[in-house]
Amino acid sequence: MGAALALSLRARGRTAPNPNVGCVIVSDGRVVGRGWTQPGGRPHAEAMALAEAGERARAATAYVTLEPCAHESPRGPACSDLLIAAGVARVVVALRDPDPRTDGKGLARLAAAGIETVTGIGESAARGAMAGFLARQALGRPHVTLKLATSLDGCIATADGESRWITGPESRAHAHLERSRHEAILVGRGTLEADLPKLDVRLAGLEDRSPRRILLSSRAPAPDGWERIAAPQEVAALHGVDHILIEGGAATASAFLAADLVDRLLIYRAPVLIGGGVSALGDIGLSTLGDVHGRWALSDRRQLGTDLLEIYQRVRS
């Protein structure tokens, strides 16, 4: 399932509104097929993996990060039917599909065909890997990641507004990898006017994965090639966007936090003190220390050159 989850991440940011699923087919202890949802949503992961496995799928085990779909469409047959036709013996699923067109029907169809099914293996990791699809299903909006690049004292720029660069090249390369896993990136008017950022993915082999560019502004017109929303809540209306990355600046970050629309924090922190610079955040609507605790849980921490990257998830009860 770990391998299937890694495959699902390859598809993240390119399959909305379809889930980014990963699938691995194992026969006699060997991987005979691997698949992940293709850009735009088709073929599905199971179809791709079964095509690679061919006859070797017979009596094999399929590991899938999401319950195989039970609904046919003009674009292809249901994956549960494909797995039955291929003759697999066992299907291991990380997460039941909340989409009402499937939601248990895929598993039931497999079981009715005599296939052994197991559910819940790697469920927590699968929730992270397919967070955008799940946020759309559960909340009707994209999964929102806020990126901050700060000094040790929480500044995102000097008092004069200089911000290039606080963090080092390893952090900036990682941030570009993160961009490639989002359908859209959003900045506020201040960042747009100060930097006119390209917001593209400048990593060899991933240049074609640059996300859509969104401006948060109630008034300013969006430049050519940009889209605009007037308030954080409007991310829900961005069709085809299941993952959105908020890149700055402080007012924009604070607006999303104040609306409690941030699900994940990426904090790149450089070993420098700036002192009296631009703070990462303004008011986010929390006035007492009783309010601030218990909202964020660390999910990853890694060294990037001399910087530290920490990833936090919003704790929602």
Add this chain to the structure above:
Amino acid sequence: MGAALALSLRARGRTAPNPNVGCVIVSDGRVVGRGWTQPGGRPHAEAMALAEAGERARAATAYVTLEPCAHESPRGPACSDLLIAAGVARVVVALRDPDPRTDGKGLARLAAAGIETVTGIGESAARGAMAGFLARQALGRPHVTLKLATSLDGCIATADGESRWITGPESRAHAHLERSRHEAILVGRGTLEADLPKLDVRLAGLEDRSPRRILLSSRAPAPDGWERIAAPQEVAALHGVDHILIEGGAATASAFLAADLVDRLLIYRAPVLIGGGVSALGDIGLSTLGDVHGRWALSDRRQLGTDLLEIYQRVRS
């Protein structure tokens, strides 16, 4: 030498103006004596370790974090003479003593008596363990540690000034341990008036190690039991203080940083966002990003409950 360095840390904060030395005596692969500079400076580490070893010191190896002294005083004989009289065969030293009364004379006296000497083992760690003594010798001032307890966005309090508590109980216990390793703690007038902090060590068994309390203020009188300095540079005049801990607030921290008087940063960071709170620092005299890089090197990082402690050392060329 690792054991000797650990012993030297026991004495840190209690021996000024004497160095906090550690000593271990090993005979036939067994530790037969252990010593560390006692409060007030006497007995020295070697004298304590030799007293424990007794006859077993003959032909043994002594590991000492600092070159044994060559100067007698009314309070006791020179340690190099004690080692010669005890009949040790070998003396391993981490660091040559910069005190002009010794500065190589201790090693020379040992060698003249036919004792094998080795210098430089664990030198870097010894520089850290005896940082206060070395700062006094080299710079004529104490070693200065700045403590910051911040949120992820670099705030030390809410907009209303609430700061108890941002960090958790594990961080606060560690901060009390740090207090016990300093001869003095300093705060500014704002912190004094807002909190009237006790600045004592509230750890079982270490209650007697509460440091002297210093107020940084050009005007305000010091409360009973406190001392006062008017500017960061005046730490040099605090007799008997080789290690000083700066505990707050932002103006005081910034004044020490602006004077480039901070040698070590302790940053306790809690997994919370405050937003629009009190920033850890004000202006510290660095105006461009070119100025801020390369000044701080990470020396330790550890998890304390849900908080992260990072320790940085000032890089001085």
